[in-house]
Amino acid sequence: MAQTPVLVILAGGANTRFWPLREKSLYHFMGETLFEKQLKVYAAVGYHEAIIVANPDNRDLIAQTLAEAHLPIAYDIVVQTQPIGMGNALLQTREKLAAKDYPPIYVCQVNDVVESTLHQKMIEAYQTQSARSYLAGYRVQKYFPGGYLSIQGDGQIVGIIEKPGAGNEPSDLVNIVAHIHTDTHTLLDKIQALYDGGHPRDDHYEAAMAQMMEETRFACVSYDGAWHPIKYPWHVLDVTHFYLSQIKEQKISPDAKIYGNAQISGNVQIEAGAKVFGGASIVGPAYIGANAIIGNGALVRESMVGAGSIIGHVSEIARSYLGRNIKAHRAVILDSVFEEDINFSAGCITANWRIDQGNVKSTVKGERIDTGREKLGVIVGAGAFIGIQSGTMPGVKIGTRGEVGAFTNLTSDLLDDERIYSVQEVRRVPATGKAKKEG
């Protein structure tokens, strides 16, 4: 059997469009960071070595987090100092790969969440076929603005056509970053040559592959399972849903406490130390983290509630991601993402639906974009505080440590470390003197 490829995990991408959320690779899902979850999946499929390409900002955080996770896979972390393309990212692995005598590699992105079957299909193709490279082809039903694989004959990829426009697709297979290359040395040489030669665009990696396709066989591994690339903050909801759907039974820790009239239905996972008080309902799929408290009469459905969070009396949490240490006191949280250490005071509500029933829009780097979601609540950065009786319009975002005063209807984004509050016009007059005393 051929040598198992070395994983090359790209984790150096920018997070700017992910604001107000932070490092996406370290997002907690069901008690684990995304990076841990991904590495465990790779390990389960059979990979045992990885080279991680981080950036200067997240390198230490990733290193520390992974060190604490005690993962069943060996890894090195290299750093891409400037965000100048995927080709450049791959070049950072050269030294490590050279030391291993240029083994085959499996190039992935940490923020692409897929089913483990993709990885299995990739390794099977590599082990049973004789192509130089293997690229995953994600089968799409309708036009997607990505790179389409141009296929010839018995599955040979002869090109990747970027955003051909609807109707001009060469196939229904889109290139996603799940690539096995056996001739690592040549690939890196070609990429290096393109950088050295002043290649005018930032697609050095794709251009290098295009050159190789002319000379050697690139095989397509088609895939039609789940694919959730995390780019915008609301993508966390898709990944939340993906991981929740992997809970296949009710798993309640013996160290969790479920009080009298609480109802747990469906595939629900509840961790140690959690308490679910009387009258509360947890409707699966749902995840309740360690030491979280679900108050009397609260309703949690299709949501993750992070460790240490407190969901107050008769709060409702639906289709949402709540990170660690979220305090929601009599809140309604729908289709929303709350990073961590957030106070969402009594009476606060996230509107999740436009009155004109159009898709919810959100502002990213100054531009209004269609989120593609009919229902979307709020995205809240870490450490934020929202006062009583407030609310958020669909698709707004609250920056890290943002503060929203009481009685405030947040209709546009709040910056990091910014405070917004509403000022009421009030009048003071003599009382009517008829305030009712009984009845």
Add this chain to the structure above:
Amino acid sequence: MAQTPVLVILAGGANTRFWPLREKSLYHFMGETLFEKQLKVYAAVGYHEAIIVANPDNRDLIAQTLAEAHLPIAYDIVVQTQPIGMGNALLQTREKLAAKDYPPIYVCQVNDVVESTLHQKMIEAYQTQSARSYLAGYRVQKYFPGGYLSIQGDGQIVGIIEKPGAGNEPSDLVNIVAHIHTDTHTLLDKIQALYDGGHPRDDHYEAAMAQMMEETRFACVSYDGAWHPIKYPWHVLDVTHFYLSQIKEQKISPDAKIYGNAQISGNVQIEAGAKVFGGASIVGPAYIGANAIIGNGALVRESMVGAGSIIGHVSEIARSYLGRNIKAHRAVILDSVFEEDINFSAGCITANWRIDQGNVKSTVKGERIDTGREKLGVIVGAGAFIGIQSGTMPGVKIGTRGEVGAFTNLTSDLLDDERIYSVQEVRRVPATGKAKKEG
């Protein structure tokens, strides 16, 4: 036994004071339109033929609705083209009655909701006595601004005194439209003559009866049961209460689903397909329509919830009429009428009580009128949308397809197809930087 009278059902009255609600005769109560319910009551008492006097606006709607209802009574529909009086309405039936050789008739209004005992008493009087006409006399305890029956001797009606003023009443019996006439031909002739002769007021029917009273015997059939004429929109609440009080036992469809900890108490009727989730309470008398959903922890008491409605988690619905397809998400709805296809978003509340404890007033055709109710919430027209955290002051009304933005306190009526929204004054400053992370 005498020939059963032919019902003449007046259904052509205007709905202007009923705004924002629409055709009152087709209001749904417990899964049936008012018209169906009325015709079924008549049929049960023994009537088998009816002539319905509609107006040009509601004729087709009534025809279609009744056709779909497959009623145990034969009926014709005639149209009164102009709203020029009850006498004119009766004249529209002439052709149909002539074809039946002028049978005795029982004149009723579809929007007068009474107990079936009234109809029974009317037909019994007609079958056992020998008067020319029989008029119902509604026994009142205190002055009511209507027409009082002037009675002589052994129950003969010798006149109807309109609004005599308190203290001047000739009896304690008020004329309500439940009249059996045996000499139909003469009645119609006299009405026609009054129209032809340019009678100066629009009381041709009453004037014709006054002429006949001088010549023949009009007998009074006294009645002291329920009488709920529907004129103003809040009258729907009285009729709702009336029909709810006719539920005499708990009737839960075997095709309804009542989850674990839900509590159903008292006389409650729940239709097929309805779901009542855990922790919800339904306190009778109450009606839950087909396929309606009562969310976890919700409380419904003394109310009707129409088919397909969704009452969200911990909502409260009390003493209210909710038509079909009402979505109330964490709402408090008290003493209110919601027509149909309405979205009442999370955190919305209907105030139902004045701080000075006076009767609630409402604006009808530009005039403030006392509703006579100490508690009254909101009246909402079909297709309206109310955003999160909003509320309504007692007695306000929302027009058809009206839209109320988030955080809005509706203090006066909203027109059909009008949108109102509140604009907050907000300030943005640096955050305090002390947002609490724990505790």
Add this chain to the structure above:
Amino acid sequence: MAQTPVLVILAGGANTRFWPLREKSLYHFMGETLFEKQLKVYAAVGYHEAIIVANPDNRDLIAQTLAEAHLPIAYDIVVQTQPIGMGNALLQTREKLAAKDYPPIYVCQVNDVVESTLHQKMIEAYQTQSARSYLAGYRVQKYFPGGYLSIQGDGQIVGIIEKPGAGNEPSDLVNIVAHIHTDTHTLLDKIQALYDGGHPRDDHYEAAMAQMMEETRFACVSYDGAWHPIKYPWHVLDVTHFYLSQIKEQKISPDAKIYGNAQISGNVQIEAGAKVFGGASIVGPAYIGANAIIGNGALVRESMVGAGSIIGHVSEIARSYLGRNIKAHRAVILDSVFEEDINFSAGCITANWRIDQGNVKSTVKGERIDTGREKLGVIVGAGAFIGIQSGTMPGVKIGTRGEVGAFTNLTSDLLDDERIYSVQEVRRVPATGKAKKEG
């Protein structure tokens, strides 16, 4: 055994810093006024005679209340006509004491709530030792701005140092008003002489004791139990907590009604006629007064709910004092004091926590003072009415019969008989015409 001292209970202090709450000695705790509770404690320890020093404003109210209470202790009420010091208050008892031939006295304040052990220790010291007077010394852990006892040798008090400043305390024992004097005649003479001689400050009582300390033995009775002097309105919360902590078991009246799914946990006392509806939770320590109603799904924890109060569906009451006849309709009431006859409408919330996590401040007689509490909600005077969707910022107060309009964020105190309301800026435009009808 020595003669039991006569209680001299000082109850004539002003209530101005207690605003908007009223006569503090008649505050109801668990169905009894404070005065009743205090007298019952004294009686249980062995006291059987009391002289109460009232003021002109509260004299009749106290007399009437105590007469109705049928207490196991004999008492006279005297009146201090002007608030000119504790010495003057004591002089008002002279006539009554002279008539009893100047018995030993035990001077206490009705608004000092302590454990009965203090009174026991005082009487034991008096019965077993031979000092002229006995003063309680409240042991403090950190500096308290009061009068410190200066102790010599075997527990002899040689002086009281007022507010010595941190680090200069002569002991860790603070003077609280629990004083037994055996030489009543001399004490009163000395106080009288100071008044007659134009003593420049209002500490005649302390000055008289200081003179006596030079000549005779004053013994200290140290105490480290609970001590809750009631001065500011939020002190009611401390006393509430104190009395709640004395409930040692679950005591539910057989005449209370607890419905199906209601949950009562911990040390909870529920009086006759109270109703706790399904899904409600009462978490001890808690007290539910006679005929109070706890609605479906409501949560009451660490709180007192006064007789006749109605806590609506899914309301939350935590760590609060609610007097009689409070109507809280879907409210969130935290760390708050509600006097009586108050309407707190649906959707109202008391914020109890500052965003900067500092101690809550409140305004007393025009001055901002630190309440010493990290969590404090609102203080509401009797007869107030708060409209729907309103809220209160931490530490604000609402005067007697104050009225807060709907949708109002109360950020500063509301006077007695004052009304405040918010005025929204609203706009009316054509509806979007897209209001969603289904889904």
